[in-house]
Amino acid sequence: METAFDIVLALLLLGVGGWSVIARNMMTAVIVFIAYGLLLSLAWVRLHAIDVSLTEAAIGSGATGLLMVIAAHKVAGDTKRVVQLSRGFHALAAVFAALVAIGIAALAFVLPGEPVSLAAPVLARLPESGLGNPVAGVLFVFRSFDTLLEKVVLLLALTGVWALARDEDWGGVPGLRLFPERHSVLGLLARTLPPIGFVFAIYMTWAGADVPGGAFQGGTVLAAMWILVMVAGVRKAPRVSSPLLRLAIVTGPVVFLLIGFLGFLTPGAFLAYPEGFAKPLIVAMEIALTLSIAVILGLLIAGPPKGEDAP
Amino acid sequence: MMPLQALAVTETTPGGALLVLGIVMTAVALVGLIGLGGRGARAIVIAALLFQLYVSVRVALMVAGTQSPLAYVVGGFHPPLGITLRADGISALMMVVSAAIFLGAAAFAWKDFAQPKGKPESRASLIFWTALLAMASALNLLFTSSDLFNLYVGIELLTFAAIPVAAIKGGADTLRAALRYLLFAVFGSMLYLFGIVLLYGAYGTLDISGLAAQLQPNAATLTAAGFVTVGLLAKTALFPFHLWLPPAHAGAPAAGSAVLSALVVKGSLFLLMRLWFDTFPTLREPADMQLLALFGALAVIVGSITALRQQRLKLLVAYSTVAQIGYMFFVFTLAPKDAGALIAETAWTGAWTQVVAHAFAKAGMFLAAGLAAEVLGHDRIRDLGGLSSRAPLVVLAFALSGLSLMGLPPSGGFNAKFMLLVAALAEGHWAWGAVIIAGGMLAGAYVFGVLARMMAEPAAGASLKAVGHGRQWIALGLSAVAVLMGLLPLEPIAFLAIGRAL
Amino acid sequence: MIFAIMAMILLPLAMALLLLSPALRPVVVRGLGLAPLPALLLAAAACGGSVSAFTFPGAWRYVLDQPGALMLGACALLWIIAGFAASTWLAGRGGRGRFALWWLLTLSGSLGVFVAGDVVSFYALYALASLPAYGLIAFDGGEAERRAGRVTIAAALIGEGLILAALVLLVVHAPGQGLAITPLVAALPSSPYCGVIVALVVIGFGLKIGLAPLHGWMPMSYAAGPLVATAVLSGATSKAGLIGLIRFLPLGEAMPVAGGIILAAGLISALYGALLGLTQTNPRSVLAYSSISQLGQMAAVLGAGLAAGAREAGVIVAFYAVYHVLIKGGLFLMLGTQGRRIAAWQLGLAGFAALGFAGLPFTGGALGKLAFKDLTASGATSMLFSLAAVGSTVLVLHFLRLVRAAAQDPKPQLLSPAAWIAAVIAATPLQWSLFAAVTGASANSALRPEVLFDLAWPVAAGAALGWALAAAGTQLPQLPPGDIGARLIAALERQAGRLASAVVRAETQAHQWPVSTLTLAAALILFVALQTVFGPR
């Protein structure tokens, strides 16, 4: 039964993924891609990776999908195809792509027989941190340097998006106003959902230390609520130059860096936690990160600032 | 033990914390920059870069003093669980070079990206300075990290920092170039990522020296090596994967182009050298390495000829980067795993000399090209006339960089090409030797073409603006370093081999 | 002495830097003639035959030996004379700072190359002597001048490439010898690539001295640009190629085959230049062909020396070159006075000096020919040299006729006659005074009747032939400057253009997104396949 489910899921993944590649209409492709993302999070569940599944659903499918829907909506009129590729070229590309796929697939049969795993070492050292979720342990204890850098990547992505504002629009409000008119259903949702989402996000962040979940998932939920509010026009997005907004953006990274430097003092290594304080510090960090991630994700989706009176 | 393979270091050494500071302090400055809303941006940047220079020089001095690499175990968690940073001779060298060039570029951009009076920040200043800091931080990460996934985050960080710089001017051409750059670079990093996925699957570690110790030449490893290499080739813009480089580098502001061309492409190149000499030393088989050298040779020839045919100065300089990158790929075939120590070391020194000399020469040249465009109001090569009388220092800077790119002595470019040639001819790689020589001749042709135009009389009706002396001296200073490197003796440099077996 | 060497190389460069300041620019331009003074003093100190060598940290080495000193002195003298002429000529002219810059750079390299004692310095100074010439040739010129400049540079760059290959091969196959030229060349005969290296050296430097059939660029180059520049390019910088041959051919070892080939190439060039020069109508081109002929003879002497293992060939050729430096430079300077009428006595003086190329008795050229008599004594060789002398005579007469008949130059480049007269007059006494030091024989031996006869008959025969040709009104065909060489260059230019266009088209294709990504996928597959097939097991 489970195998049958897996086979159907794998085939669906391939089929839906392939559809999104070859779909003629861009909006179709994007919607199919979102569906693909949801299927993929199912696959992650089947691979016993609940944390990844949640992230995939939230970021890989949700946030990415939203961005692409917005983009597809705006560029729907594009028809120009400057490079006309010949049939032979298509065939060649297909052959090469197939070769790559076959090569990778073949590796399944020749991967060194003994599966390697760091599960045991992770579990062995997890108690030092007081965390219960081994994935969170890897993210915030063993490889927290990666996680710190990933936050810098997010900041930089925000910089990259803001870089694309027009000079005259700088300092203005991100332009995520899909519906200029008040939309009743949306408005209702935007008023009722956020409190629930807020509580849920707090829970996810809090729980992330011990069970699947964490700052990212929590942050995404918060961001989703915020975007809902902005899209519905209930609240305007803040100006990008607003000090409060900037503070929210950097709180997470600052706390992270501070705790990292604290490690220099005690116990004497960057990003090492003082004995016994690991869990509270990590939870504090996660809370700060949840806020920053929520704001950054929201701003990334909202796009570069637009002028006040831009349509 | 293979020649030039890194020696493993597992414990934090004295001074190892400097490596963390070299990466993190610029990140702190970056966070501060965003948080403070552009207040005091330039002061923060200069302070951070000065600090980075200090750290880099300290690292270099300590590496030279102890004749052994510095290492730092982040968080006290050893690989394979945690991440270590490690600086050997080449890391220390590149850290110093990068800090110096970043400072030069920042000083050059000082006026261009000033905060407007009365406003807290402008878009350009916030974006440029943030991206600059991020590039500096990411490069140091690439130079010192020894964890393959950490390095993946590093190359992505570098790309995401480079994109805003390439796109900051905002015209359609620039945006198109930046988008190309981003898409192609992400393609490359996905291939790289898959390579390390396979490596993890096969060995359960991502630590460079840990991997090297247990490496088996099985199918998974060979495939991984292929993916990692090709992914990084895309990021390094080796011909024919250079589609994004010329428009992106030509479209950025001068200081940005300088950093992009001088350092950013070297980030992934550094990683590629690191991988082939430290992670996969046993896989360095002639067939594949010849393939890399072949791409390198094509880059040299095609890049140079295309540069010769350009009508815009910045594009010419960018294509010259495409060509110059090619030389660095000869090291893979000229320092084979069974080479004698002397030849391997000669090729090794030649390649790193090329990396550094090109960095300084290209930074100087892009700054000079930017100033030329500012003086003339355009950068059409045909109409460069009059520059020599209006801004002779700019012409001098261009000429000095050109000297190094042509590979005429005394210059770092000559030392590099001479040593690569010695290695090529000693091992009977006649074709690569011929390419190295032909590349120099072609570079001579395009540099001379530009210089002759710069020295000509101004075109009728041209109005020439004056530019500040300070920025001219910065361009000149960077170019002069490339030339002064020619004073180094023409023999293997021991510093570059610190931390590796010979 | 080391300070003098440094001063010699760096003074012109320092003056070039001073050109950056607008205030100092006129001063520098006025002082062009002073820049080579250290070189002249240095040469005077070493012409007697002492050898001094200096090594700097970084293995830079400078050597002052007799061949170097002889040519250094002559070239310095020419640069001084031409420098003063140039200062006067430049006064009040636009772009003089530019001209002075190229002038000083060329000057530094042209003189420095004679004392460079390690391969790197040699390569650097050789490049400095060759590449900035572009600015001199193309100065204020139109498209024709620019093309001449481009061709000159292209020839120089190709030569540089070949020479670099030769130098690196030298270094690679003489491990542990460092970078100094002398030990490297001493180890050359035992190198497995000896033949390749000698071939590269001969072709590389042969390109510089216009050894036929590599001569095409020379008449084009000498026909363009200000005459004051052509004077130093033809007189002085062409000798950089000669010193290259002297330094890098293992003259002490007898290498009959290589020597024979060089001898033959040189003689062919000597005769070819003399003959083809007659087809030219521009006096500048005629002088260029005369250079091809003269430098060909010098190469031939070196070839003979290499074949016989005669180390002294280097000094002898350098001695012979002294005359060529001053007279060739002087004759070009004379053409620069063409806007004024050239008096009959001036023409006579020029003729006397120029016939020295053919070995006219009592000229310095005659002494040069005497000096290499022993090396070229074998029957056929000696005959061919005499034939070359006959050809030179006819060529000189052709030149004088052209000068006399020449209408006013369309754009007169008025130079003072004093300059060329000084150069021409200085040459002969200089040769007389140096003869004993170079050959060890008394200069009076040149006055013995049988020697005089040996020297005089080719000149007489040539004069008779020239007169006969003129009297019969023989019309030789007229060829473009550079003859087949020019054709070759034009063809190369076309092919290079076509090739470059093809490459650029290919690059345009390659940088399309689909092509580039497809190549990436193909490279990936190829890479893994190669690894799997050829890789380690």
Place this chain on the structure above:
Amino acid sequence: MSPVLLFWLAGSGLIGLSVYGLIVNPHPLCKLLALNLLGSGVFLLFGVIARRGASAGLGGDPVPQALVITGIVVAFSATAIAVALLLRLHSEAGEASIDEEEDGQP
């Protein structure tokens, strides 16, 4: 058939599909979509490797899972920048295309 093998095959198929799409699809948004698909394929294979490493009572090796989470965030960042670039390009040029104009040089 174990899920490990199944999802490995699915992942490699996805990588092949996305490489094909990346090469031939002309619109930058389609390329971006293909890139995301490529990323998800790579992550899926990493997940398979994590699953293979199930031991010590865990359903999978937590290290690759954590790395995938970081990877997803990084990929999302790339997407955000790319979308912003694409939209700005669209509004500047009227058409979002990364192919060069016919006359690339002025």
